[in-house]
Amino acid sequence: MANELLDVKALRVNLTTGEIKQESVDLELVKKYLGGRGLASKILKDEIDPKIDPLSEANKLIFANGLLTGTAVPTAGRYMVVTKGPLTGTIASSNSGGFFGAELRKAGWSLVIIEGKANKPVYISIKDSDVKINDASHLWGKTTDITTDTLVEEFGEKNAKVACIGPAGEKLVKFAAIINDKARAAGRTGVGAVMGSKNLKAIVVKGSERIDVVDKAAFMNAVKSKVDIIRKNPVTGEGLPKLGTKVLDNIINQSGLYPTKNFQFGTFEYTEEVSGEALVNKGYLVDNKACYACPIGCGRDVVLPNGRKGEGPEYESAWAFGADCGVKDLIAISDANFMCNELGLDTISAGTTIACAMEMYEKGYLPKEDLKDGPELTFGSSESLLYYLKKIAYREDFGDKLAEGSYRFADSYGHPELSMSVKKQEIPAYDPRGVQGHSLEYATSNRGGCHVRGYMISPEVLGVPEKLDPQSLEGKAGWVKIFQDLTAVIDAAGLCLFSSFALGADDYAELINVGTNFGLSTDEVLKIGERIWNLERQFNLEAGITPAEDRLPDRFKDPLPDGSQKGAYSHYEEMLVEYYKIRGWQEDGIIPKEKLEELGVA
Amino acid sequence: MVKINFFTLFRLELGIKNIDIDIDKKIKLRDLLYLAEDISKKKFIHKLIDEKDGLLDSAIILINGKNVHHLQGLDTIIKNGDEIALFPPGGGG
Numbered sequence: 001m002a003n004e005l006l007d008v009k010a011l012r013v014n015l016t017t018g019e020i021k022q023e024s025v026d027l028e029l030v031k032k033y034l035g036g037r038g039l040a041s042k043i044l045k046d047e048i049d050p051k052i053d054p055l056s057e058a059n060k061l062i063f064a065n066g067l068l069t070g071t072a073v074p075t076a077g078r079y080m081v082v083t084k085g086p087l088t089g090t091i092a093s094s095n096s097g098g099f100f101g102a103e104l105r106k107a108g109w110s111l112v113i114i115e116g117k118a119n120k121p122v123y124i125s126i127k128d129s130d131v132k133i134n135d136a137s138h139l140w141g142k143t144t145d146i147t148t149d150t151l152v153e154e155f156g157e158k159n160a161k162v163a164c165i166g167p168a169g170e171k172l173v174k175f176a177a178i179i180n181d182k183a184r185a186a187g188r189t190g191v192g193a194v195m196g197s198k199n200l201k202a203i204v205v206k207g208s209e210r211i212d213v214v215d216k217a218a219f220m221n222a223v224k225s226k227v228d229i230i231r232k233n234p235v236t237g238e239g240l241p242k243l244g245t246k247v248l249d250n251i252i253n254q255s256g257l258y259p260t261k262n263f264q265f266g267t268f269e270y271t272e273e274v275s276g277e278a279l280v281n282k283g284y285l286v287d288n289k290a291c292y293a294c295p296i297g298c299g300r301d302v303v304l305p306n307g308r309k310g311e312g313p314e315y316e317s318a319w320a321f322g323a324d325c326g327v328k329d330l331i332a333i334s335d336a337n338f339m340c341n342e343l344g345l346d347t348i349s350a351g352t353t354i355a356c357a358m359e360m361y362e363k364g365y366l367p368k369e370d371l372k373d374g375p376e377l378t379f380g381s382s383e384s385l386l387y388y389l390k391k392i393a394y395r396e397d398f399g400d401k402l403a404e405g406s407y408r409f410a411d412s413y414g415h416p417e418l419s420m421s422v423k424k425q426e427i428p429a430y431d432p433r434g435v436q437g438h439s440l441e442y443a444t445s446n447r448g449g450c451h452v453r454g455y456m457i458s459p460e461v462l463g464v465p466e467k468l469d470p471q472s473l474e475g476k477a478g479w480v481k482i483f484q485d486l487t488a489v490i491d492a493a494g495l496c497l498f499s500s501f502a503l504g505a506d507d508y509a510e511l512i513n514v515g516t517n518f519g520l521s522t523d524e525v526l527k528i529g530e531r532i533w534n535l536e537r538q539f540n541l542e543a544g545i546t547p548a549e550d551r552l553p554d555r556f557k558d559p560l561p562d563g564s565q566k567g568a569y570s571h572y573e574e575m576l577v578e579y580y581k582i583r584g585w586q587e588d589g590i591i592p593k594e595k596l597e598e599l600g601v602a
Numbered sequence: 603m604v605k606i607n608f609f610t611l612f613r614l615e616l617g618i619k620n621i622d623i624d625i626d627k628k629i630k631l632r633d634l635l636y637l638a639e640d641i642s643k644k645k646f647i648h649k650l651i652d653e654k655d656g657l658l659d660s661a662i663i664l665i666n667g668k669n670v671h672h673l674q675g676l677d678t679i680i681k682n683g684d685e686i687a688l689f690p691p692g693g694g695g
Contacts, residue, residue: 234649234660234691243610245694250609254687256667277613298694315694455695462693463659467671501693564667 003209005071005515008035008110010043011131013124015198016057016116020131025110030067031518032600035110037093038492038532040064040082043113044091045535050543054086054190055172055197061114063104063163063203066494070105070292071211072220073511074227075496077102077292084543085189087174087349087405088423088448091539094177094191095452095491096163097291098184103161106207118199123164125155126205136201141167143342144179147202157206164202165192166344168393172196173403175349175426179341183299183311184291187346189425189447213515222514226499226507227295233502235464240298240498241288245315246276248429253323255461256563257434259427260323261379262355263420263555266431267563270328274318278330296498304331310338316451319429320351325358326379336385343393349405352426354388355379356406356418365415372397423448423549432556432572434565435460437468437476439572440579443550444480446536452497454483464501473571477579485529492532531599534583538591538601547589550576606638606686608646616644625682631663632676634686649690651676660691
């Protein structure tokens with residue numbers, strides 16, 4: 001069968017009835033939303049009531065490939081899981097790389113829309129157009145590595161790819177992840193809990209069709225030129241391949257932005273012990289790994305002295321278990337990352353939730369007896385880190401409280417102010433007080449605290465595409481809007497955000513056009529990003545997430561106590577008015593009807 | 603004395619973690635970097651400065667934690683006691 005790029009097909013699987021349907025997506029919708037995060041968000045908003053309980057049968061879970069996923073375009077291995085998220089109550093979309101998405105596209109599927117709830121554990125098998133719902137009772141309770149190996153063997157295709165949940169998803173941990181290829185995570189927003197709520201353990205897929213484009217010669221020329229740009233760029237051609245994402249540890253720490261002990265400080269005195277350089281010098285790093293069609297290869301293959309091995313740790317994960325918890329043991333930090341992959345947990349929320357509990361314990365807000373037989377929750381304790389991670393995943397003892405995420409946990413003890421979260425999702429590894437644009441980006445993110453909805457660290461700290469003063473407010477609202485819109489395009493195209501260290505909006509427009517003949521201008525491509533952003537925002541507003549939640553924890557109004565940014569605090573509130581205006585929204589943050597009509601979202 | 607700390611790929615590929623340089627008077631950053639190359643006998647300036655003698659946007663040079671892009675760039679005056687951090691272009695997230 002032909003597998004054309006513009007033949008966008010959806011598989012609709014109803015787990016309540018067992019019905020499996022194959023649908024074609026209207027090309028006009030593809031032109032408006034491309035795919036991935038865009039197309040799936042549109043479908044979700046059209047098909048569910050934004051007010052539903054995220055863990056109810058009424059929620060839908062959409063695995064969505066980007067428009068270019070599975071093609072030869074560099075970094076085109078990304079897929080998105082879109083649903084209503086249990087951690088935030090917002091629209092949730094969580095991105096992952098590896099090989100699962102590309103395999104799914106090669107099987108002919110751009111989207112898999114999961115509906116309803118199975119009455120027992122099941123998994124879905126896909127071999128091109130042969131799709132089945134299968135019993136997964138024997139897999140329930142298993143970690144993601146065992147689940148993956150078992151399914152690949154049972155399926156009888158050694159190159160089959162698996163996306164699955166671990167015990168954390170089954171137990172409805174609010175920040176459970178979906179893990180594909182054993183170590184790649186659709187990590188954030190609790191998409192794994194939604195999968196668990198549907199009794200869906202896994203999807204295993206094998207595809208056999210290459211994807212055809214309109215003009216193959218022109219397409220491959222464009223691909224070659226972008227690969228060349230990525231390879232020649234010092235960030236994507238050298239820094240990321242050689243050091244991975246942990247190239248950032250010392251950069252961010254030296255810049256005074258490395259959140260330490262639940263964001264109480266901006267520098268970590270043991271950074272040298274846990275940095276990317278240390279991972280190399282201590283001999284733990286064995287090799288680097290690349291996702292599908294990726295010339296960067298930022299993944300890490302690590303073997304620890306205790307014999308444990310796996311992928312990672314990534315910058316965010318190592319920070320969450322390291323500086324944020326005050327832990328300086330790189331072995332424990334790496335092990336915590338591996339455990340999260342096996343148990344199916346989001347590393348950022350897991351680490352930051354434990355860090356929150358550590359601060360509460362040290363401040364005397366958390367009675368020792370509540371920990372049952374567990375170790376004391378003190379900053380720096382690698383023992384407690386590993387102990388409580390497991391307890392969270394299985395919702396055992398005190399872990400059951402932590403499994404609700406830092407906001408609900410801290411709130412239950414009367415101290416919600418100690419949750420370092422936005423819209424109830426934990427903030428990642430950059431203290432917003434020292435980077436004003438990034439601070440605004442955190443506050444306005446449609447999926448709660450997040451760094452990959454508009455990575456302002458790039459211009460404000462890393463000088464890409466140009467160096468902006470991190471403390472200046474001037475023009476930052478406009479920068480945030482453009483970064484958010486462009487990121488939505490990259491996500492909808494199915495490309496990795498890291499490609500944007502080397503490529504710009506014109507490059508993405510060219511890649512989209514050469515594959516589709518859409519003939520879009522760069523402005524029109526950015527308009528697609530704006531449409532996606534507004535659609536997500538409108539979903540949230542209809543879900544009852546008001547603009548009052550475009551806010552940071554009060555801690556960030558207080559000055560940083562240490563480091564090179566000592567004295568700095570977040571000015572996000574001063575920029576919000578301008579941001580709403582630039583977005584064409586009302587002063588109160590509501591999207592006016594005219595804007596929705598202009599974008600075709602209404 | 604001025605301490606220059608090398609990070610990320612500089613540290614791994616040049617094989618040096620830091621060097622101390624004695625300066626008897628204030629010196630511009632540009633001159634200090636060339637002095638550091640002479641003393642260390644390692645080449646690293648090409649990762650920070652372009653062929654027109656301009657500071658690369660993505661070069662990260664911190665003086666006491668402050669990025670020189672927002673000071674006086676390569677003309678920033680360095681004085682005794684300053685600590686300098688050098689990073690070739692890098693990014694992740």
